Amino acid sequence: MMRKLLVALAFAVLAVVAVLGWMRPREAVSPAPPTATPTPAPTATLSGKDRLAAAVAVAFKDGRARTDEGGQRYTFDDDKLVDTPFGPVLISEGSVVDPGHASAGRIDIAYLRPEGNGFTLVRNYPAAAIAGSFGRLxxxxxxxxxxxxxxxxxxxxxxxxxxxxxxxxxxxxxxxxxxxxxxxxxxxxxxxxxxxxxxxxxxxxxxxxxxxxxxxxxxxxxxxxxxxxxxxxxxxxxxxxxxxxxx
Known part of the structure; x- marks a missing residue:
């Protein structure tokens, strides 16, 4: 009789331990951090109008007007950036302000070198080509x-x-x-x-x-x-x- 009582008591103790273990609060599991999306590195290459604007800003850092040795003043408003085997070249057309009949238009040329996110000036060639009358080509x-x-x-x-x-x-x-x-x-x-x-x-x-x-x-x-x-x-x-x- 005593043995049956001890066995029953043992089973009762095991049952209480199991219930207490189930009721114990579980530790929170932290979610894995999200995968970071790589940020693309900034490019140093401009394109299109931004590239042309950067070239003009370097070649005409003192403004879009120039005066020749004879006192004629030219304004420049038409540009083209040409990529040559030796580097970028900016070609700009100049027209005379208040021209006379014999006033010719002219082309100014700037040799550039790529640098960082733009250009640096190698050399300017004013009046590299001259033609026309009334101040225009x-x-x-x-x-x-x-x-x-x-x-x-x-x-x-x-x-x-x-x-x-x-x-x-x-x-x-x-x-x-x-x-x-x-x-x-x-x-x-x-x-x-x-x-x-x-x-x-x-x-x-x-x-x-x-x-x-x-x-x-x-x-x-x-x-x-x-x-x-x-x-x-x-x-x-x-x-x-x-x-x-x-x-």
Whole structure:
């Protein structure tokens, strides 16, 4: 009888211990910290309008106007950033403030070097190309067909005593600086002149361009003909006499 009582008591004690263990508060488990999203590193490369604006700010740190040695004041409002094998080059068109008839437009060129999030100025080349009248150019563009380095084509015209003449200036952007390669007559119209026999009106266009070798200019209008140019040293020169009427 005593044994049965002891066994029953033992089972009762085990039951109480199990109940107390179940009722003991459980330790809180901290959730794992969230995985951090990596922040992309800032890039030092600008693009588009921001890149052009950074180049202009460096090349024109004193403002968008310049005065030449003759006192003519130019404002610059048309820019293009060109990537060359030796670095970025900024090309900017300048127009004369209060121009006269004989005032030409001009191109200023700045050689730059990438630095940090922008550029640093290597060297400015004011009036690297000059053309036109009434303070403006007729137009300009960059062409890679004439030379190993990009070539600037600057066009301008002038009218005097009833004769209108226009020409294209070719300027190669070399690592050592811009170099003029040729001044090519592109159009003549003397029909407004009072000179006897003045009835010529011709306009030319570039054709057969062979890099570093030569090109042709095909003229049409009152007469049709083709002038050819070849490279000699640092310049392009015409082959033989030209049929373009004198200006």
């Amino acid at each position: 007729s137009g300009w563009q960059v062409d890679d067909r004439f030379a190993d380095m990009p070539t600037l084509r600057t066009e301008g015209g002038f009218t005097g005593q009833g004769i209108t003449c226009s020409a294209v200036v070719l300027t190669e952007l070399r690592p050592t600086g811009p170099v003029e390669m040729a001044q090519v007559p592109i159009g003549v119209d003397n029909t407004g002149s009072a000179l006897p026999g003045a009835d010529d009106s011709v306009e030319g266009s570039f054709t057969d361009i062979r890099r570093n070798q030569g090109f042709a200019v095909r003229y049409s209008g009152s007469k049709a003909f083709t002038d050819r140019w070849e490279r000699k040293g640092d310049r392009y020169v015409p082959i033989g006499p030209s049929q373009v009427p004198e200006c």
